[in-house]
Amino acid sequence: MAVLPINDAPSFDDDGRPKRTGTFWTASAHIITAVIGSGVLSLAWAIAQLGWIAGPSVMLLFAFIGYYTSCLLADCYRSSDPVNGKRNYTYMHAVRSLLGRGQTTACGVLQYVNLIGISIGYTIASSISMMAVKRSNCFHSSGGKNPCHMSSNPFMVSFGVMEIILSQIPDFDQIWWLSTVAAVMSFTYSTIGLGLGIAKVAETGSFKGTVSGISVGPINESQKIWRTFQALGDIAFAYSFSIILIEIQDTIRCPPSEAKTMKKATGFSIALTTIFYMLCGCMGYAAFGNDAPGNLLTGFGFYNPFWLLDVANVAIVVHLVGAYQVFSQPVFAFVEKKAAQAWPDSPFITKHHKLSISSSRSYNVNLFRLVWRSLFVCFTTVVAMLLPFFNDVVGIIGALQFWPLTVYFPVQMYIVQKKIPKWSLKWVCVQTMSMGCLLISFAAVVGSVIGVMLDLKVYKPFKTMY
Incomplete structure (x- = not known):
């Protein structure tokens, strides 16, 4: 009897790896977990800086660009042909196979710096939410008489221990359940924020805010520009999720083609999240106008019902616990793969130790994985404690990843994949879009860095109380 080759075995895919089991729904859960993150909490503040016309318009523009470039990137999961070509397992694999090694190093540095930055940002956001729970209960018990100042450092440490x-x-594909829980939590706190915004508008009976956003007066002209x-x-x-799109796509089963499923999941997820973003951001701005807090649920624009705020902030923490893993797993995998290639005979790096949890269950412990991943979490926690500026850090991370990783590389890879002629109409259009996005990213980096510099003038690491 003939023995089936490994590639024909029903438990393996065409590349000899274990058969992927991801679906439209699991991919959507991963994307929603990555997209609806702490960023939703700063949207009311962002719209307050831009105003009623520019704010929603910019949000829709970013949604369209994110969807369009994600579709371009989805076609690059398989080189040469989006259905039968060779698989690219990570974003960097796709860049290397389509653009060559010359651009791979720059892409890798940008990608992993951004993933690390997002992990830091999520540590900051989670500590702010945990602190908000304690402060809201303190305010409630004291009748608002106690300012309830406290340090965010213990909360960051607690988050780090969980991570x-x-x-x-x-493995990345084994955290689908964590992504599903995190996606549910993201909708929970977004809905609460939306509901509180609607209630605030109903209470005052009017929509606050202006066409051009916060005006010169409360802030000076240069502050208006930087903000x-x-x-x-x-x-x-x-x-921001394009940097892990290929990793998510690599969990999807085939048939149908991974690109087709990924495009559907991307369209569904971005449409759903944009609706939430528009509602949360706009209703938050309508409720507070130009005084919208930097973090909608922790800036204490809302004080009551305090228990509902507690539920929302707990949901934020649970969501960020999962989202942190979604963004950090590619970093873990990259370092562990490089270490195994460099020292293949090292027991510390390659050997797994069987740890019995019960009579029927066991867990494989790798010492290098244990040490390296723990050190990574410790590093992101310490940096978050040194720079706990939510809006500024979010702005820097968003700006640094937007043009190069969300726009430039997907556009360049798509041009190579589809063999689009230079100076053709499509080539000119996508390159013009790319240059426009470069200008947006540059402006955002400048504004956010100046924000950090201003914050550092009054902040004392490990001592400042909120």
Whole structure:
């Protein structure tokens, strides 16, 4: 009897790897977990800087660009042919196979710096939400008489401990359940924020805000410019997920083609999240106008019902626990793969130790994975404690990843994949879009960096109380 080759075995895919089991729904859960993150909390503030016309318009523009470039990137999962070509397992694999090694290093540095930055941003956001729960209960018990100042550092440490434990999950495709829980949590706190905004508008009986956003007067002219630029970065951050799109696509089963499923999941997820973004951002701005807080649910624009705010902030923490893993798993995998290639005979790096959890269950422990992932979480936690500036950090991360990783590389790879002639109409259109996005990213970086510099003038690391 003939033995089937490994590629024909029913438990393996065409590349000899274990058969992928991801679907439209699991891919959507991963995307929603990545997209609807802490970025939604800063949208009311961002719209306050831009105003009623520019704010929603910029949000829709970023949604369209994110969807369009994600579709281009989805076609690059398989080189040469989107259905039968060779698989690219990561974003960097796609860049290397389509653009060559010359651009791979720059892409890798940008991608992993941004993934690390997002992990830092999520650590900051989660600590702010945990602190908000304690402060809201303190305000409630004291009748608003106690300012309830406290440090965010213990909360960041608590979040870091949780992430050290969860970071030992060995493979990206095994955290689908965490992404599903996180996606549910993201809708929970977004809905609460939306509901509180609607209630506030109903209470005052009017929509606050202006056409041009916060005007010169409460802030000076230069602050208006920098805040407008920073708002662009905040909105860009709210749509940041392209850097892990290939990794998500690599979990999808075939048939139908991975690209077809990924495009559907991307369209569904971005449409759904944009509706939430528009509602949350606009209703938050309508409720508070130009005084919209930097973080809608933790800026204490809302004080009551305090228990509902607690539920929302707990949901934020649960969501960010999962989202942190979605963004950090590619970093873990990259370092562990490089270490295994460099020292293939090292027991510390390659050997797995069987740890019995019960009589029927066991877990494989790798010492290098244990040490390296724990050190990574410790690093992101310490940096978050040194720079706990939510809006500024979000703006910098969003700006740094938007043009190069969300626009430039997907556009260039698509041009090569589809062999689009230079100076053809389509080539000119996509390159013009890319250059426009470069200008947006540059402005956002400048505005956010200046914001950090201003914050550092009054902040004392490990001592400042909120």
